[in-house]
Amino acid sequence: MPRVLRFLVFVSLLGCLGQAGAQVSAPLRVGVPNNAPNLFINQQGQADGIQIALLREIASAERWTLEFVPCEWTACVDLLAEGRIDLLPDVAWSEERARVFAFHRVPAVHSWSQVYARSGSGIRALPDLKGKRIAVLSSSIQAQTLPGILAGYGAQAVLMPSASLERAFSLVADGEADAVAANHFFGDHEAARQDLVATGVVFNPSRVYYAALPGRQQAVLDAIDRHLTAWRADPNSVYFATLRQWQTDGAVRTVPSNLWWALAAAVGLLLSSLAVASWLRTEVAARTRELRENEEKLTTILDSVESLIYIKDTQSRYQYVNGAMCRMLERPAAAIVGQDDEALFGVVQARMARAG
Structure with missing residues (x-):
């Protein structure tokens, strides 16, 4: 009997190992x-x-x-x-x-959402979207958040869900929609391709x-x-x-395939020199400064609006708050970031907020 048990355990272990390996x-x-x-x-x-x-x-x-x-x-x-x-x-x-x-x-x-439109649309701020036809990607974060944001400004709009971001931008380019809301990564790229412009409407900073x-x-x-x-x-x-x-122009990705070997050889020769190494360090520093300046511009934009804008992590702790949120809580951002609703509002209000 012990031998039979040992054999069965051995076979069972082999099965488990086989599944794990798979x-x-x-x-x-x-x-x-x-x-x-x-x-x-x-x-x-x-x-x-x-x-x-x-x-x-x-x-x-x-x-x-x-x-x-x-x-x-x-x-x-x-x-x-x-x-x-x-x-x-x-x-x-x-x-x-x-x-x-x-x-x-x-x-x-990190990302944020932005509204894009045809040149001369007159869309400069969220209230300008009142009554507009706004294309969005179906089930996207923009489709989920934009209606609530607009309601806070009394600016109801007609959302036009689209199966793809390309189609959403095409609706605006073809005059079937007045504007499109998308993440700024894709938006900046596609707007240039379809002859649209970024408006001053920026909302919903997010973590991806x-x-x-x-x-x-x-x-x-x-x-x-x-x-x-x-x-x-x-x-x-x-x-x-x-x-x-x-961050560089997407045109770098469209170089004809028959030029790649020549390009690779040229880059290899350039990188072999100390002068180019020094130039690259300068470029990196410049790009880093640009990224920081863009972050500062976004912070300035978000702090200038009266809407309460914040970002929470997966444990519902605040990771970012704008100026309006700080003024409401009468605390600096450093005293809010890292805290959850219970720490800031108390257990009862936090539970009521989650239930609502």
């Missing part, structure tokens, strides 16, 4: 909606963009195999919810999404993550956190190099 070797299926320059399928049919480049670096270090699945945004969200893909990049965190999906702790990138189903890919999310934490602590890391690379 899980480790299985490709990580990654959804790729078109949201350049964050992520998209390039002209060569390959997944590309900021968050794809970062994920490839992590996958190389962790020995993951990546399988990219092109899909429209709403289809990608459905695929993730159904477990037919394992990871979806470029997901802005919200309390509603946190109830459905799992997120890592450190944001992949890779999302998974709860309990399915926790080891993957933990690994993403480890790499992002290490990278963001090093100004010379691949993280900042990738951001700087994609």
Whole structure:
């Protein structure tokens, strides 16, 4: 009898090991909606963009195999919810999404939403959107948040959900919509392509993550956190190099394929000289200053409005508050950031707010 038991335990362990091995070797299926320059399928049919480049670096270090699945945004969200893909990049965190999906702790990138329109539209501030037809990506963070923001200004508008961001921008270019709301990464890129302009309407600063189903890919999310934490602590890391690379004009990505070898040879020769190394350091410093200036401009914009604007992390702790929020609480931002609703408003009010 003991021998039989030992044999059964041995067979059971082999089965468990086989399952574990299958899980480790299985490709990580990654959804790729078109949201350049964050992520998209390039002209060569390959997944590309900021968050794809970062994920490839992590996958190389962790020995993951990546399988990219092109899909429209709403289809990608459905695929993730159904477990037919394992990871979806470029997901802005919200309390509603946190109830459905799992997120890592450190944001992949920071973003905000902006409104784009045809030149001469007269749209300069949120009240100017009253009665306008505004194209948005279906199920996007803009579609979720913009109606509430406009209601606060008494500026109801007609939202026109679209299956893709390209289609949403085309609606404005073709005169079927008055404006389009999108994340600024894609918006700046697509507006130039479709002869639209950025308006002064900026809203909903957000933190963007890779999302998974709860309990399915926790080891993957933990690994993403480890790499992002290490990278963001090093100004010379691949993280900042990738951001700087994609801050340049997208035309760099459209160089004809027959010129790539010549371009690579030229770059190799240039990088061999100390003079060019010194120039590169100067360029990096300049780009870093530009990024900081852009952040300061955004902070100035957000502090100039009377709307209460804030960002919470996945534990509902405040990570950013604008001036209006500080004035309401009569506290400086440093005394609010890192706190949750219970610490700021008390247990009873915090529970009432969550229930509402």
